[in-house]
Amino acid sequence: MTTSTLALAGTTAARSQSMSLATLVGRYAGLLLLACVPLGLTWNDPYWANILAYAYLFAALACAWNIIGGFGGQFSLGHGVFFAIGAYSVARLYLDLGMTPWLAVFPAAALATLVALLISWPTFRLRGPFFAIATMAINEACFALANYTDHLTGGPRGILIPFRAGFWNMIFVERWKYALLTFGFMSIVVLITAVLRRSRLGHYLLAVREDEDSARSAGVDVLRVKLLGMALSAALTGIGGGIFAMYVRVLDPPTLFALPDIGVKFALISLIGGIGTIMGPVVGALLIVPVENFLRGTLGGAIPGGHLIVLGIILVCAALFLKRGIVGEFTGAVRRIRNRKRS
């Protein structure tokens, strides 16, 4: 992490510490309400409601990733595994045991957490890019395993959830209901991250991110902190996977484990929005998902891959010009203006 991000993290953490819990929740509730405005404007239009549903879901997933990736500084590219576990678990519990998905997400989250702990306990020995590559390799290994284990995951055929609308089935006719659901999920995750940030675990995570060795010498149990962060992150990702399962209802290994669409995307959204910030992933998702859809809709048919060329250029430019992510740049600019006013 660079010094500027460190300072950023420090001041925002300090500022949030000085607020009471109520003010904190109120502040983020306000921002979340702002994020809800697009839904309020377009809820009647199924095309936009669908895009927003997807955007909110990925915002939530990116926020969950951000807990360990942004706050904890452990750049995991294997969160697709937890996502897939959540999706498959909810699907199986719903189809085989008739459990309502509203409840099924919890055992799904538990399973995702368990697997996360099993994988992370050894891999947290690695740092930085080594950790990232190891998690990518685990994602690919799980892809192959999911394809192979027919009786668990349906193998290459996957699991298909038939359409039976009903609140308790978490299957809706109208897209705006899905959007409301994922918005609710996103709000919960955002509030969890906000509270986490000012909690002791949050501070420990940031300390581990900034300098693992110093943190250890200061008495922080580094491995425990990382594992707790990963557990929370994986649980929330698993729930997100479960919601995805009831939304798309076609679950096969390519859909769930594809790195560019799932695992890497969580990281990308956080990066472009502002890694290590709370609203960053939300901003990132609300930007990337509609833009991607728009590009695919307008350029998708004519030149093969045309819309992805544009997307690639956008990503490279975003990396070059928004080095700290959108929220990062925004808060930085605000601070510069404030400093200038002061002097």
Place this chain on the structure above:
Amino acid sequence: MTRNGISRLAIAAFAVAASASLAWGQAEPLRIGAINPYSGPLALYGDEVSRGYQLAIDEANAKGGVLGRKIELLRGDASSPPQGIATVEKMASQDKVEVFVGTYISAVSNAASDSALRYSKVYWDTNALAGDLTERGLPNFVRSGPYADSFAEVSVAAAKDVLAPALNKDIKTLTIWIEHEDSIFGTSIAELQKKLIEKLGGKVVGMGAHNFRAIDLTDSILRAKAAAPDLWMETGYVPDGSLLLRTMRDQGFKPPAVMMVATGDTFETLDALGKEYLEGIAVVGYPRPDQTEAYGPGAAAYLAAYKEKYNRDPIAPQSMTAYAGMQMLLEAIKAAGSTNMDELRAAAAKMDKPLKSYATGFGVKFDPKFQNTRAFPTLVQWQSGKVVTVYPKDAAQPDVKLVNVPRK
């Protein structure tokens, strides 16, 4: 020109334009949405398939369109189920698409047709192969083309009726190795092949699954070689198919008969292996334009139309299947008098045309699950660097013979 002259010219031009649009009437164009991967590794096939659609549409428009309306094809890119959903949403709600066609990837077809149902729009699938697309029993889904089972059935029938006799064996004494790529596409075809062969009393000496993106497939070939089959059958995509054939050549694995299923019949494979090596390799694939006119009426005309519009030979035979599928759709719309979901499906249910009605040799008769029971792939063979239809017998040109079986 005088001012009077200019205004007269303008009026004339206006009149021409007006009458051109009047020829279509004040009717809204009939928009059909084609959901396919137009980016990603299968983009070529998405594009090819849409060319087939466009040719059928051009033909229909030249004859006045359908229901007095001009037909317009819109392309919707989708490579994964969520993308399929989003694209259908856009086309159904914003682009005024009335009917959907597709779709080169089965999982996308699944999600997209489900989405289309929310809008009560028919999803007329011309190319996706997975069995569960029709098994689901969705009230808006129709499949006009062959599916996984058709490929499995024709491949086994071809093994029994064409390749076994050429090897002086019958199906019960023919040893077969089934190789397939490990996604739903390869797996579903391979599983049914095994079932059908064993039902006929044939011997499957082994089955192998591989990843189509693998960098090395020596292990798959060595395993097959160890089993020494008479016939090596493979279902997969182009990259793995080519790598397997090359590895076979390198490892000296020369089964008396080689059959590829669904791919391996395009110039891509020819470039990779060369015509000497390919000589005699059989492919169960989508019907090709070289079929006899009796079997596939209009096949030659299709080929000519494709060449004229796109300045080259068709790259993949999937496009002709798409062409025939679109023709069927347009006929159904005409019969129904509308694109309303229930009316269109009801009209489709009544369609009854025998085999050999379309350029692909298909007929049309939908079973209760709306799978066209009269759509089959054909067996072709590489002969001197060209792909030649050999089976069914009446699809093959009269002077066509099987070559190089057993392989020298």
Place this chain on the structure above:
Amino acid sequence: METFLNILISGILLGGIYSLVSIGLNLIFGVVRIINFAQGEFVMLAMYATYFCTTYLGINPYLALFVVAPLMFVFGLAVQRTVLQPLQNEPMMQIFATFGLLILFENSMLALTRGEARSLSGSYSSVLIDVFGLKVSGVRLVVFIVVSGIALALMLFLQRTMPGKAIRAVIQDRQAARLMGVNVERTYLLTFGLGSALAGVAGALLAPIYTLSPYIGGNFILAAFAVVVLGGLGSVPGAYLGGLIVGLIESFSGYYVDPALKQAIWFIVFVAALIIRPSGLMGQVGAEEVGLREQT
């Protein structure tokens, strides 16, 4: 016995391919320390460039190598200078940027070629050479011989020459190297260029073996990363041996276990090896990067 020998040789040759693709990445990763998602795309671009030389200019692919590799060197310099250097202090954004490049390159090639799979003409890929009584694919043998030569040459370069020593210094400890007067930015440029040139060599040598597609880069990239990390950062012999090991594991597990599981198997072996020995087989990793701590 013959089968065993066959699989052994096939594994070694496959390992040669992995080593070839990874050796450039090893340098880049070791020095610049970023996950260059676009590395596979460099190989892909080099393959297409070779195809172009062979098909439209009539040059033998093994000669085209001498055109493609320098071109890729320059290309690598350009990418490093324009995209990666400005992001030097933001390692995560660098990853982001390389991912953007991956999407850009892949799809530009798709737009150019319409996705049609192409193969090199000529009979290179069908040449078979006799090795211990077994027929071995000539093009793969060439890959193995060349990568062995490159590994040797690279080792000598890193040990004996000044720029090579500068590279090693930066791999070990970038701050200390800077203090010692090494121009770190120039070293990054050189390394990236060299890594791309090596990707160019890989592309030229692999073009006769595979069917070209815009997406072929993705087939190599994960394996390449695994090999680099397994072999040990900054260690050329490590990358070389790592590639061979991965090739052998894949080959043996593919034949004796199941071809459908071979990827999963060697991924698991890779993760396990990394956990047991995070610095890789022969790593000399920078002090700040690797955790060699015990579990508490």
